[in-house]
């Protein structure tokens with residue numbers, strides 16, 4: 090992904106109005122997907138930009154962490170933005186949108202409350218598409234080293250000599 | 264100097280697998296002057312190579328060749344292609360293991376006698392007992408440098424232990440300590456002491472934890488009697504018209520099929536691969552596989568009753584800091600049917616890093632119920648529950664001829680259904696585990712389902728009578744005198760303790776027997 094493309098994307102807001110409902114994630118212009126705060130932006134290559142944006146929202150709805158910024162969810166799903174993976178993803182997102190429409194929403198992204206989006210996801214929980222996305226996120230999201238500090242996890246300690254002198258037994262509230 | 268032996272040298276003992284069983288047996292025999300060729304499917308990795316990153320380490324060391332699963336266990340649904348978490352490398356799963364090293368309790372050698380008839384369970388007494396094993400346990404503890412045995416000090420307790428200990432005391436548990444661990448609490452056997460790095464499951468980069476990879480294997484090689492051929496996958500055990508084994512066929516590093524002759528063959532590939540190999544070695548003389556006249560090869564698969572409990576608190580615990588499993592409550596290990604099940608269980612501290620926690624806390628879980636749990640990761644404490652499970656004839660490893668591995672060999676299918684006793688014990692253990700954390704003020708507790716199996720036992724079980732099992736009291740197959748089983752698949756029953764100390768003790772004992780029989784001219 091390219092952070093430096095954020096401002097460029099932000100100048101093109103023609104799709105913005107359709108996307109604001111979901112809050113965090115928009116498609117902006119042709120090819121670019123960005124967040125409202127422009128904290129990240131990414132160029133969709135094989136997927137339609139709105140598909141990528143929907144996928145990012147879906148990822149957040151599956152594993153919602155309010156302290157984890159969108160860019161990490163983008164990284165977690167960006168691997169599907171390839172010529173090989175795209176057709177199945179497009180089909181899956183089309184089904185997701187159809188399910189949203191079945192509940193009276195214009196699209197998945199247009200479904201305002203997380204509760205309602207989760208309801209849509211519950212309805213397709215056993216589908217291969219949902220399980221592919223969910224399964225991929227388990228490593229795609231939580232195995233990003235940059236995400237670990239948000240959860241307090243410190244990762245390897247060997248290079249610092251372990252915790253023997255760095256608090257392996259420092260609990261003080263028991 | 265590592266030895267090199269000729270493929271046609273039929274005086275060697277061939278050992279398949281270099282883990283807790285095979286690695287120790289190889290060294291013990293080499294020390295006695297017996298010539299050994301060890302064939303190991305995995306590569307060689309030493310402490311410098313270990314990676315303190317959960318998934319990367321898994322990619323480096325874990326056995327990921329295809330396997331299939333069936334049965335009602337949740338692993339078959341959540342991890343259908345990965346029934347077990349075991350290592351494929353020189354040193355086997357002793358690279359991953361946490362080091363908890365416990366002796367069986369006396370009654371656990373006699374499960375059938377002690378527990379009586381348990382419906383649906385294929386219980387049997389071991390043909391050996393605690394008195395027979397005591398000297399070998401002592402040798403094993405000395406080899407592994409087990410803490411709290413032989414005058415060795417215990418490890419210091421980390422944060423995860425302190426929470427666990429406080430809760431245990433609140434519930435009135437008495438046998439609570441930092442465990443008997445094959446992890447150095449001081450310098451021992453040319454290895455340094457534990458630095459509390461917290462990646463025991465990924466291979467100890469300090470060498471503080473015992474692993475065959477950097478102890479028994481190089482020491483065996485140093486005798487000049489042991490040759491370890493890594494990246495050599497044994498496909499088949501061969502025999503002659505007299506029904507004696509004569510050698511093995513294996514695929515070498517380059518994928519070429521080789522044949523190594525042997526005087527004796529010892530199978531130590533862990534409880535899936537060992538029966539798979541015996542079954543894949545079927546011939547016109549032994550159409551059901553080698554050493555299978557009892558029909559028990561692959562049956563009675565045990566994986567311990569397991570489960571985990573995690574608790575989230577309102578303040579940080581940072582359980583990942585320090586030794587992964589140095590903490591135990593033993594009060595529940597006794598046999599006390601008034602609890603609603605036979606046999607007992609141990610409670611041991613456990614921590615997973617964030618990546619594994621995400622995968623294993625509630626496999627398949629999602630949404631805020633799941634993510635708020637992970638949001639509490641820093642404030643989490645964890646324990647593992649490990650108890651005796653019931654051997655069942657139908658829990659078994661069979662060949663799945665529809666799925667082939669990279670060598671075109673039928674893979675192992677692992678079928679497992681929980682026995683009602685396993686379920687009753689797990690539910691009881693969950694309650695106790697959750698109560699421990701609640702007693703220290705946990706705001707939320709999680710009864711986490713079993714992970715892919717780390718303790719794999721019983722698929723070539725030991726029996727007094729050739730009808731009931733695959734090997735005799737020495738691990739020698741009932742059917743073929745020069746064919747042995749040397750790993751955890753020998754277990755008649757699983758007991759409640761982590762199995763490796765017993766696997767090692769049995770290997771030391773088996774080495775005495777094999778060397779003795781060789782010098783007596785019986786083998």
Ligand SMILES: Cc1cc2nc3c(=O)[nH]c(=O)nc-3n(C[C@H](O)[C@H](O)[C@H](O)COP(=O)(O)OP(=O)(O)OC[C@H]3O[C@@H](n4cnc5c(N)ncnc54)[C@H](O)[C@@H]3O)c2cc1C
Pocket residue numbers: 279280281282283284285302303304305348349350351352353354355356357359360361362363364464495496497498531532533534536537540588716717718719749750751752761762763764766
């Ligand atoms: C994460 C983890 C933590 C654990 N913690 C503990 C603990 O604290 N205490 C405890 O007692 N136990 C623990 N265990 C279990 C312990 O590691 C095993 O019980 C023990 O290593 C089993 O020994 P084994 O000889 O049966 O097999 P292994 O050690 O698994 O060795 C088998 C070897 O055989 C090789 N092999 C298999 N098939 C072939 C073939 N066809 N040709 C050539 N080579 C082959 C494999 O590659 C492997 O190296 C743990 C396990 C794991 C995964």
Ligand code: SF4
Pocket residue numbers: 251446456457458459460461462463464466467468469470471472585586587
């Ligand atoms: S905690 Fe101790 S035993 Fe475990 S990996 Fe670190 S140094 Fe080794």
